[in-house]
Amino acid sequence: MAHECTCEILLPIEKIEKCSVCGTKESLRLCSSCTERVYCSKECQAVDWKSGHKKICVKTQRIEIERIYPFLAAHVNRMRISDKSPNIKHPALNNCIINSPNPGLPGTCGPIPGSKGEEATIVRLGPPIDTPFPEPSPRWWPQAMEPKVRRKLFRRIILEGNAFYVSLAMTFALLSQLYTCPHTRLKYKTSPIADFGIAHGKFKVIEDDQLAYVLPDGKVVRGQDPENHYWVYFKTIRGEELTFDVSCYTWNLCICTIVRPYIPEDGGWPAVFNNRELRRSDDSALARLYTEKERYSVLRDPDLGRVAMADDDRFTEDTMQSVAAWGESKLGKRLTPAERDFVPHCIGYLSMALRIALEDGSWKNWPAKPEIGLDKDSLEILADIEMGRYWLEFEGSMCIGFFVGPSVH
Structure with a gap:
C-alpha cells in the first residue's frame, strides 16, 4: 500500500450520533466495510454509496x-x-552488584535506607565495572543463583x-x-x-517487586515510581x-x-x-x-x-x-x-x-x-x-x- 500523505489529520468518527445522510438519531449502524459512515437505513446507505462514498469505502483498510x-x-x-x-548511564548497569537480591530468598526485600519504613528489593552497588552498559555477566552480579535470574534482573533494570x-x-x-x-x-x-x-x-x-539501589557512597536511588x-x-x-x-x-x-x-x-x-x-x-x-x-x-x-x-x-x-x-x-x-x-x-x-x-x-x-x-x-x-x-x-x-x-x- 502506498503511503498517501494528505497533509491533514483525518480523524475517525468519535461517536455514533446521527445518520451521515439524513441526520436521524435512531436505528443507527456503521458502514460494515469502512466504519467511517453512519446510516439509519439501507436507503440512506444506498444514496450515500451512489453519491461518492463507494470510491472511498472500497479503499479503506482497517x-x-x-x-x-x-x-x-x-x-x-x-x-x-x-x-x-x-x-x-543507570548506576546499576555500570556498577557491580555486591549483595544477593535473588528472588524468593529471605532478606531480599527490606527497608529502604533513609525512608519512612518503606520497603523494596534492595540492590547494593559496588565498584564500577570496566565496560559500560554491560551484558549481564557474572562479573556484574556474581551472587546470582543462576544465569537466568541474572538476565532477568538485568532486563528489569534496563x-x-x-x-x-x-x-x-x-x-x-x-x-x-x-x-x-x-x-x-x-x-x-x-x-x-x-x-x-x-x-x-x-x-x-508489592514491595518485593519494587527496586531500590544503594550506591557505593550510600546514596539511595529509587527504581521506577x-x-x-x-x-x-x-x-x-x-x-x-x-x-x-x-x-x-x-x-x-x-x-x-x-x-x-x-x-x-x-x-x-x-x-x-x-x-x-x-x-x-x-x-x-x-x-x-x-x-x-x-x-x-x-x-x-x-x-x-x-x-x-x-x-x-x-x-x-x-x-x-x-x-x-x-x-x-x-x-x-x-x-x-x-x-x-x-x-x-x-x-x-x-x-x-x-x-x-x-x-x-x-x-x-x-x-x-x-x-x-x-x-x-x-x-x-x-x-x-x-x-x-x-x-x-x-x-x-x-x-x-x-x-x-x-x-x-
Whole structure:
C-alpha cells in the first residue's frame, strides 16, 4: 500500500450520533466495510454509496490493534536498550552488584535506607565495572543463583523508566502514519478506534517487586515510581476501552509477546495488552492494578496534529523536538539532555518502521492473535513443571523465555 500523505489529520468518527445522510438519531449502524459512515437505513446507505462514498469505502483498510501492538512493543523496547537510551548511564548497569537480591530468598526485600519504613528489593552497588552498559555477566552480579535470574534482573533494570516517552513514541507513530493516510484505520474486533493516547496514574506493586539501589557512597536511588506511571489507552467508537503497557516489566509483571513474526531475530518483548478476554477472565486482576488519574489524547490533540502534518518528511529535528516539547508540557518539567536526545530518536525510528510496514504491506502477514507468555524465574518454572505445564526458551536479543499454557485470547 502506498503511503498517501494528505497533509491533514483525518480523524475517525468519535461517536455514533446521527445518520451521515439524513441526520436521524435512531436505528443507527456503521458502514460494515469502512466504519467511517453512519446510516439509519439501507436507503440512506444506498444514496450515500451512489453519491461518492463507494470510491472511498472500497479503499479503506482497517488494521486490527491486536495485530499491530506487538510490532510497536518490539521496536520501542529495542530503543530502550539502544545507545540512545537514558539508561545507558543507570548506576546499576555500570556498577557491580555486591549483595544477593535473588528472588524468593529471605532478606531480599527490606527497608529502604533513609525512608519512612518503606520497603523494596534492595540492590547494593559496588565498584564500577570496566565496560559500560554491560551484558549481564557474572562479573556484574556474581551472587546470582543462576544465569537466568541474572538476565532477568538485568532486563528489569534496563527497561526501567521512560514510560511516558515510549508511550508518546508509539501513539505519535500511529497518528502520523495511519491518520494522515485516507485509507487506513485502527479497529478492535468490529469497532473502529475513536481515540487513543497516554493515560497517567498509579500501578499497584508489592514491595518485593519494587527496586531500590544503594550506591557505593550510600546514596539511595529509587527504581521506577509506581505512583507516577504512564501507559497507552485505546477507546472504540462504542466506548470500549483497552490498555497497552510496555513499562511494567521492571515491577515483575513479566507478560511478554513473541515478536519473531515482526523481527525474526528477536524472541520476545514485554507487552501487556489488556483486551476484552482478559477483562472478562475471572482470574485476571490486571484492571485492578491500574488507577487512572488523567489522560492525554494523542489522536485528537490539535498541536500534535499540526506537527504530524507539518510536511511530507515528519522526521526532521524541528518536528521531533516539537513533539518532545508537547511531552514537557504534559509532564510539567523539562527533559534532561539525555531524554531530549532519546525522545526524537525513538519517535523517528518507530514512525519509520511503521511507515515501511504499511508501504510494503508486511502488516497483513502479522498474526491476528499474537502469542503471549510469562518470563519466569527458575523457582516459578519448577512449580509449573510440577503442575504439568510446559516451559519453552526463546533465545532472542533479550534472551526472554516464555511460559506456554492456556491462551488468554
